[in-house]
Amino acid sequence: MSSHSKDHDHGHDHTAFQKDITEPKEDWEFLEIAIRELLIEKNVLSAREIQDEIEAWEKKNPEKGAEIIARSWVDDDFKNRLLSDGNKAVAELGFTVESLKLVALENTYEIHHMVVCTLCSCYPRTLLGVPPLWYKSREYRSRAVREPRAVLREFGTAIPESVEIRVVDSTADCRYLVIPKRPANTEKMSEGELVKLITRDSMIGTAEALDQHGKRS
Amino acid sequence: MTKRLISDLGGLPAGSIDRSEHEPTMTERRIDAMMILLRAKPRSFWASDENRRTIESLEPKTYAESAYYERWVLAMKGLLLEKGILTEAELDAKVSEVRSREQMAKI
Structure with missing residues (x-):
């Protein structure tokens, strides 16, 4: 007992x-x-x-973050506000990231962002829930800044050599949220359907969003 | 050359990443919850920076070999003692009490 x-x-x-x-x-x-x-x-x-x-x-889980990303995919003005002031923009959707600066980073066909916390485990927990174990591991923290492409390959994420990889290191006072690229052929999908394509890892930058069928691309 | 902090892992060589998912245990959830409650308003016993300072001043061997929440609970202990919220003597006595109680429950 x-x-x-x-x-x-x-x-x-x-x-x-x-x-x-x-x-x-x-x-x-x-x-x-x-x-x-x-x-x-x-x-x-x-x-x-x-x-x-x-x-x-x-109750805190990656769906909160996914709602924010889906909104940014369907509303360019919101996306611009999210990129210029993360805290203010997520507050519009009812999320508060208290006493921390929230920075949103957009992945494009030119730049792919990936988030790490080399010193500890800083993570936007309010929006993504508790971080996965690997995010807190010695291996991820050590290698993400040195060989991000090799790390991404381990995650099964193939980013073309022509795309610049930018690794950002979180701090106790600043958290990052990656806006993954909106997958092709999703123009007709509703915001609610888009949410399902936005995974935790795609908002950390170790993966891309799922494709229009909800499969890994 | 400046000495590298035990937590300063960025760029060091390391092996492959274990990507398996992990459902936090009850012990881990409780440690997480207590840390937040002790740090947040209205208690504000310490700031998040102090939490990190305490984790980073663990013995290098302890830091390297401990599980994530093990480091957290060691830091929590350190801060509770430092702030005079608990004393070493009462904590030692309580740990012994808990151990013998759990031992009895097994018999």
Whole structure:
């Protein structure tokens, strides 16, 4: 019986988490339990708040970013506002990226942008959710700035030699959102249909958007 | 030559990238949530820069070998002690208590 199941008195559905519940094994897992219990005992945090925060993050996922990109594909004026002031433009769609500068970068037939955080794991979490493990890995952080084309090839993303690759390094105060190229033959698609072509990786720049059939190009 | 920070990985040689997806565990989610709550208003116990400074001052071996959220929880511990929110003695006692409790639960 895990300790987690004991405090299930708040009557909501936890099924999405069940598969993750395991007994602590590592020192740092015991440390997490100890810190949490002490903070709750000392009324620094409440169990409810921690749970609410976890659930709030569950709701943050790459679809938010995809909505922004889809709008920029169908509305040039919006795209220009997004490129000139990311924070202001995403606020129009109801998204706030607090106390961080948001910079949108447009991928074209001349330039392909790719985002990394060489020092840690800075990522536009409000718009894309929690970063994938590889984004935080030593390998991606080390190599993205040195051999981006090789990294892109590993991701199955073939960018022609004629296209300039520009790698941008995030900081604690500045986050990047890549606007992938709008795929060909999507002129008749609705904004809602376009959203489905915009993947997390296409907004990090390690992939392109899916093609008009929703397949990797 | 200036000494390279342990976190300064840009441009260093490294192997292939493991691109497999990972569903965060409950422990990882809780660490993430607590970090945000402790840093955000109204508590504002520390700034995000302090968080990074603490992670970057981990022992190089610890930094290199730890899982991502392991570094986070070590940084959280460091900051909680530094800010006087928790003491080393109460934390040590709590860790022992948790360990023996989990041990008992297995029997």
